[in-house]
Amino acid sequence: MCGIVGIVGKDAVNQSLYDALIVLQHRGQDAAGIMTIEDNMFNLRKDNGLVRDVFHTRHMKRLTGKVGIGHCRYPTAGSSSSAEAQPFYVNSPFGIAFAHNGNLTNSHQLQDEVFQIARRHINTTSDSELLLNIFAHALHETTGMTIQPDEIFTGVEKVHKNIKGAYAVVAAIIGQGMVAFRDPHGIRPLVLGKRITEKGDEYMVASESVALDAVGFTFIRDVAPGEAIYITEQGELFTKQCADKPICNPCIFEFVYFARPDSFIDGISVYASRVNMGRKLGEKIKREWDDVDIDVVIPIPETSMDVALQIANTLNLPYRQGFVKNRYIGRTFIMPGQKMRRKSVRRKLNAISSEFKGKNVLLVDDSIVRGTTSEQIIEMARESGANKVYFASAAPEIRFPNVYGIDMPSANELIAYGREIEQICECIKADGLIFQDLKDLVDAVSQENPVITQFETSVFDGNYVTGDVNQDYLERIDKARSETSKAPLRIQAELSNLEMHNMTN
Numbered sequence: 001m002c003g004i005v006g007i008v009g010k011d012a013v014n015q016s017l018y019d020a021l022i023v024l025q026h027r028g029q030d031a032a033g034i035m036t037i038e039d040n041m042f043n044l045r046k047d048n049g050l051v052r053d054v055f056h057t058r059h060m061k062r063l064t065g066k067v068g069i070g071h072c073r074y075p076t077a078g079s080s081s082s083a084e085a086q087p088f089y090v091n092s093p094f095g096i097a098f099a100h101n102g103n104l105t106n107s108h109q110l111q112d113e114v115f116q117i118a119r120r121h122i123n124t125t126s127d128s129e130l131l132l133n134i135f136a137h138a139l140h141e142t143t144g145m146t147i148q149p150d151e152i153f154t155g156v157e158k159v160h161k162n163i164k165g166a167y168a169v170v171a172a173i174i175g176q177g178m179v180a181f182r183d184p185h186g187i188r189p190l191v192l193g194k195r196i197t198e199k200g201d202e203y204m205v206a207s208e209s210v211a212l213d214a215v216g217f218t219f220i221r222d223v224a225p226g227e228a229i230y231i232t233e234q235g236e237l238f239t240k241q242c243a244d245k246p247i248c249n250p251c252i253f254e255f256v257y258f259a260r261p262d263s264f265i266d267g268i269s270v271y272a273s274r275v276n277m278g279r280k281l282g283e284k285i286k287r288e289w290d291d292v293d294i295d296v297v298i299p300i301p302e303t304s305m306d307v308a309l310q311i312a313n314t315l316n317l318p319y320r321q322g323f324v325k326n327r328y329i330g331r332t333f334i335m336p337g338q339k340m341r342r343k344s345v346r347r348k349l350n351a352i353s354s355e356f357k358g359k360n361v362l363l364v365d366d367s368i369v370r371g372t373t374s375e376q377i378i379e380m381a382r383e384s385g386a387n388k389v390y391f392a393s394a395a396p397e398i399r400f401p402n403v404y405g406i407d408m409p410s411a412n413e414l415i416a417y418g419r420e421i422e423q424i425c426e427c428i429k430a431d432g433l434i435f436q437d438l439k440d441l442v443d444a445v446s447q448e449n450p451v452i453t454q455f456e457t458s459v460f461d462g463n464y465v466t467g468d469v470n471q472d473y474l475e476r477i478d479k480a481r482s483e484t485s486k487a488p489l490r491i492q493a494e495l496s497n498l499e500m501h502n503m504t505n
């Protein structure tokens with residue numbers, strides 16, 4: 001996942017963009033960038049690293065202007081090179097800065113088309129740079145010397161027709177304003193907010209509603225699947241549905257893991273959905289494990305904590321903190337490279353041994369993906385003297401690759417791929433293992449907004465909602481992005497890039 005944000009303000013937007021990225025950091029820890037417009041010029045700062053490390057005072061001072069966009073990256077296509085940090089830029093038409101959350105599923109075909117039809121060169125392996133060029137070409141075809149809202153919307157309609165996959169996008173256009181749009185399935189989230197000032201109304205779009213809260217914008221609504229939003233530099237807002245058959249299939253993994261609990265996505269409180277997941281899983285444990293003797297429920301910080309508390313309540317068992325999380329280490333699942341992820345689990349979590357000694361513990365996590373966390377955590381619980389270690393996952397078994405913006409490109413890396421529950425249990429060395437049923441997961445989330453009944457659940461059931469993902473495609477991304485075929489980070493970092501002036505220090 002990545003975090004995106006864009007603001008059309010009445011005063012400088014740099015601090016608000018920075019603050020928004022700080023609260024979207026959980027969506028991408030690899031790289032960050034901000035691009036602002038002042039006097040018909042772009043200012044750009046982007047690099048690999050956390051938001052707090054990428055932007056220093058000297059950068060912030062130069063990121064002047066009342067319109068700007070920001071991005072924090074978790075790579076799911078291309079490489080981790082700083083050249084693929086976002087926002088991206090093209091100089092025609094007008095000059096466009098662009099940030100994308102998601103992943104395209106037809107990049108392969110598009111690459112040739114962009115060159116053959118639009119005569120545009122893509123200088124990185126990023127699908128986002130490709131998407132920017134498709135958008136720019138569409139605008140080039142639909143606009144004159146100035147842009148009318150309808151021309152923007154016709155451009156977005158063309159983009160929707162050409163590309164497939166998941167995308168929430170924000171773009172700033174020199175001399176014009178800001179455009180944002182969401183894919184016709186609404187796989188990736190995007191919200192719209194407003195801040196009323198003495199000088200007039202300011203607008204903001206962001207991946208999650210927490211970003212609006214953090215900078216004092218009021219949530220207006222979710223951007224609808226397929227919809228485009230256009231805000232002129234002067235602050236006029238235009239919106240239009242630009243897809244033929246939009247349908248809301250939000251990614252269910254946002255609710256399981258990615259999003260912050262204090263966010264609302266498509267009218268659903270992420271926190272409430274996690275509490276529901278805990279209740280459903282607690283009920284299943286009651287039904288199926290009535291002979292299992294559990295003394296205490298312990299969460300694996302941080303995402304599973306809301307789920308675990310509700311499981312404990314449902315089972316009428318004590319809930320205790322058995323692991324302390326080092327607050328200076330981020331999320332391990334979204335780190336690049338299995339070696340780094342493995343190392344980070346023990347650096348990040350440490351057991352409080354007295355909570356384990358002689359007890360039968362039920363460890364709870366939101367999901368088991370590669371099994372990196374569960375395997376090591378169970379070992380730690382045993383080292384701390386646990387008698388029996390049971391394990392519960394708030395998400396069902398993950399058996400299929402993700403192609404929409406989560407870095408799970410290879411089925412072979414997934415611990416549940418080709419394994420039954422008993423075999424997974426053996427791999428992670430638990431005394432018992434239980435997963436949420438998919439129906440219960442869907443109900444837990446949809447219960448908070450019954451209008452949404454279908455989610456993007458491909459990692460659990462192999463049903464890819466964009467309808468274009470076949471075995472060939474899965475094999476191709478497996479080859480291109482599996483751990484073994486990814487270039488070592490050192491080499492990736494050396495990939496150079498032709499790019500506009502970037503403040504490197």
Ligand SMILES: O=P(O)(O)OC[C@H]1O[C@H](OP(=O)(O)OP(=O)(O)O)[C@H](O)[C@@H]1O
Pocket residue numbers: 257300301302303304330331332333334365366367368369370371372373374
């Ligand atoms: O089976 P795995 O491949 O280990 O992946 C699953 C784990 O990764 C995530 O935690 P992460 O440390 O990323 O973030 P968190 O602190 O938000 O839980 C998730 O919450 C699980 O704990």
Ligand SMILES: NC(=O)CC[C@H](N)C(=O)O
Pocket residue numbers: 001002073074075076077078084100101102103104126127128405406
């Ligand atoms: N997770 C994401 O949203 C990634 C965006 C884009 N595919 C990239 O790799 O940069």
Ligand SMILES: [Mg+2]
Pocket residue numbers: 300301302303304365366373
């Ligand atoms: Mg976790």
